[in-house]
Structures are given as structure tokens and as C-alpha cells.
Amino acid sequence: MKAPIDWLAVALLVGLIGPPRMAATGVDSLRVAGPRKSATPPSSISQQSPIDIRGDDLQVVKKQAVPPLTFHYSTHATVDLENTGSPNEEATVRANVAAGDGEIRVGNRVYRLVQFHFHTPAEHEVDEQRFPMEMHLVHKAADSSTLVIGVFLRAGAANAALAPMFSQLPKQSGAHVTVSQVNLKALIPPHEESARYTGSLTTPPFTEGVRWVVIAQPIVLSKGQIAAFAALFPEGNSRHVQPVNGRHVATDDSHFERDEGVPAGRIH
Ligand SMILES: [Zn+2]
DSSP states (O other), X not given: OOOOOOHHHHHHHHHHHSOHHHHHHOSTTSOOSOOSSOSSOOOSSOOOSOOEEOGGGOOOOOGGGSOOEEEEEXXXXXXXXXXXXXXXXXXXXXXXXXXXXXXXXXXXXXXXXXXXXXXXXXXXXXXTBOOSEEEEEEEEETTOOEEEEEEEEEESSOOTTTHHHHTSOOOSTTOEEEEEEEOSGGGSOSOOOEEEEXXXXXXXXXXXXXXXXXXXXXXXXXXXXXXXXXXXXXXXXXXXXXXXXXXXXXXXXXXXXXXXXXXXXXXX
């Protein structure tokens, strides 16, 4: 088991000992090694998701340098829960959100929450570790640009906010269930420190230019809730991590720490 990684310390270390070119530009070349998992040589231009978020890949930025997130999420939304093709590994259960029930501000931009869905196991990794599930909250700006909030899910107590949905997950491909009184606000962890980078959709057509915000602190759900989702996707429905290719990953969190082999984030 590795020691906990202090991202700020990593950044300081890199800044101190890095070559002059890196120190001058500050960003582009923190990752110069080859791919860690994929046998496919990385393309110098591809910017795909998900990625393995590693301490030694990060350009850690000061907290005030990361635009704050402001969530305006309904506490009593009605969602259209849809099975988009189980057991297809690219399929999921997606909650379509009505206009007006979810919005996020990042800096000066406003994004509307269009839908959220789930993957098992998690798609993003933290130092090569995977959570059992990951939720993606997909937002669109007026110019159609996309921002996705990634939230890790770990096993623990039952999750009351997910319960109305996970107790009646539509099992057949194409099936819909209308679920009311969904507390969208409770789906976001109390601590919103995150890793941010530019990537892609993780399902076809893998469109790039997606702004990713992966929140460090996981939310908790029960093993029974995980099993209810996993039963629909026995082969899993996650894409493997993709090469970082020197992308800038910014974070305002220096505490992605390991806990008994699990990337625990910060658990309070
Ligand atoms: Zn997704």
C-alpha cells in the first residue's frame, strides 16, 4: 500500500525539480511516461475519458484559481428513469431531468442539468483504484457545450436520495419509470473539491471537448443498492481509462488519500 499522496506537495516537488521547460510553461508535460494500462499507443492528440487521476499527473492549482461550483438543484424533482439498453455494456439507467430542476454555475457560465446516469464499476480511477460505481451528471450550456460532474459511489449505508430510483430501476431495455420527489441536491457530496480536465463522452460517439469535474469525496450507498444496479449490467458498463496525453488536470483538493486499498477521497 502506497503512502497517501499529497497533491500539493507533488506539485511543489515537480515545480522544484522539473526541467526548465516545464517550469517555464507550468503545465503541459507533467506526464511523459507511456500509458500505464492500455496496450494501445496513445495518440498525441486524443483527449478521451475516463482517465486515471494520479498525483504525479497533476498540476495542482490554488483553490482560488479553480472557478467555484454553484449548484441550483431541486430537492423534489420528478425524473424520467430510462433503461437505455441493458445489458449492453455501453447502456445505463439514465434519469432525464426536466428543465428548471437543475442548474450549475461555473465562473460566469450556466449549465443546465439534462440527465444523470450510472456506471459500474467507476470509470475514472484514482491512483489505479476504482470505486464500485460512478454517477455522471450531464450538463449543457446555451451554446451546447457539455460539462459532466462525476461523483464516486462507495459501499456503506443505504442512500436515501437514490432509494426512490434504485428501488424501481427499469429492468427491460427501453423501459421508463417516472419517479417523483427526487432530491437532486442530496446527490452532490458536502465537500465539492474536485479534479478538472478536458475530455470526452465515455460512450459513442466519444465526442471531445467535454469539461469534466470529478468530485473527490464519494457518496455512499448500500451493497444492496449496488447489487440492484449491477444485476442489470452483469458485464459492467464502464469504459477503460484512456491515456492522459499530457493534459492539464487541475484540483483544489490535496487529500485524495488511500484507505485500505480503496481511494477513499475524504470521508466525513
Ligand atoms: Zn457516463
